[in-house]
Amino acid sequence: MIETWRWFGPSDPISLTRIKQAGATGIVSSLHDVATGELWTKQAIEAHKALIEKEGLVWEVIESIPVHNNIKTRSGNYQTLIENYKQSIVNAAECGIYTICYNFMPVVDWTRTNLMYQLPNKSHALRFEMTDFAAYDIFILERVGARESYSSEVIAKAEKSFAQMDENARAQLEKNIIAGLPGGEGSYTRETIREAIEEFIQLGTEGFRNHLFTFLKEIIPVAESVGAKMCIHPDDPPFSLFGLPRVVSTASDARQLLEACPSPANGLTMCAGSYGARGDNNLVEMVKEFGPRVYFVHLRNVIRESDGSFYESDHLDGDNDMVGLIQAILDEENTRRKKENIKQLINIPMRPDHGHLLDDELNDSNVKPGYGYTGRLKGLAELRGVIHAVSTIMARS
DSSP: OOOEEOOTTTSSOOOOHHHTTOOOOOOEEOOOOSSSOOOOHHHHHHHHHHHHHHOOOEEEEEOOOOHHHHHHOOOTTTTHHHHHHHHHHHHHHHOOOOEEEEEEOOSSOOOSSSEEOOOOOOOOEEEOOOHHHHIIIISSSOOTGGGSSSOHHHHHHHHHHHHHOHHHHHHHHHHHSSSSSSSSSOOHHHHHHHHHHHHHHHHHHHHHHHHHHHHHHHHHHHHHTTTEEEEEEESSSSSSSSSSOOSSSSSSHHHHHHHHHHHHEEEEEHHHHHHHTTTTTHHHHHHHGGHHHHHEEEEEEEEOOOTTOOEEEEETBBOHHHHHHHHHHHHHHHHHHHHHHHOOOSEEEEEOOOOOOGGGGGGGOOOOOOOHHHHHHHHHHHHHHHHHHHHHHHOOO
16 A cells, blocks of 8 residues: 555645655645635646655645535536536646545535544544534524434434533534534535535435436546546445435445446545444445455544444544455455556555544644644554554465
């Protein structure tokens, strides 16, 4: 695997020099100053790439070229936006960047309710708490039909949780959910998110899925023509929020997506933390089934709870079989090496996804939730050790 690190550009408090010192050789980045839907020019891509290469690093993966909501709903100027998207893929490939991660989540990107969940060792993790999310949806957002999305048990707990929150706690919960997290596609107010939610709910799950497949049939031939690999990121969390359709949450979803557009340019991002937030997703089996179309990997772990809540654990200490997952990915790489005339990546870019906020960065207001330096450094070191050990054993067998 190629060790990579997510970099948010020149404004990122973590410098490229520090990333290089962490041992990563590749960068995962985006043009964060380009508005969603606007064209990525070759000049802008080359300028960003030059910053990375000046430090002796390689821009391995674009994460991401965001997909505008008008494309997802196929409304407004969506056709113009698709043309911009297609040309952005071409421009990226002509600049030597061929792996593009993107997502097709409706309204909210990756979502957490608690950005400072304290663990027993006093470090802090990201957490999704179903009770608090329901409390926001039902009692703060007051979404029409919200109660129908939850069990009576969750509603009762949510009502109790809401009653115990003061105004500051309620405001913080709302900010965590709708104000946008790092790498996301923007933020909402209470009024605008209600409007956006209703628009997507009207599409229904299969209608929304068809919009994704139609989008793929428009962009994938372009990607294939220039040798680019599109790798869709799963829903995070991998289940419905606000009653919204979710169509990249399960192995079945991934299977349908790959079958709908059976091109080598149409691939997956194996995000262990996102897919792994569902107990019915077997990550090792998913890599075995979809391995030839896995072009990018996010490695992180979670502790799941029975009501759908979860928090992000240490990389090697969670409910997902990280060692088995790494072995399956290395097996896939070995399979690719044995093929002749291979037209896909052999070594798969991997990044340590998220990380705990440790004591040395606890009071640093510049740290992005999940994207501190020392927590990811710890995760990368742990993952590197597993990769080295598994690779050594495989070489000797």
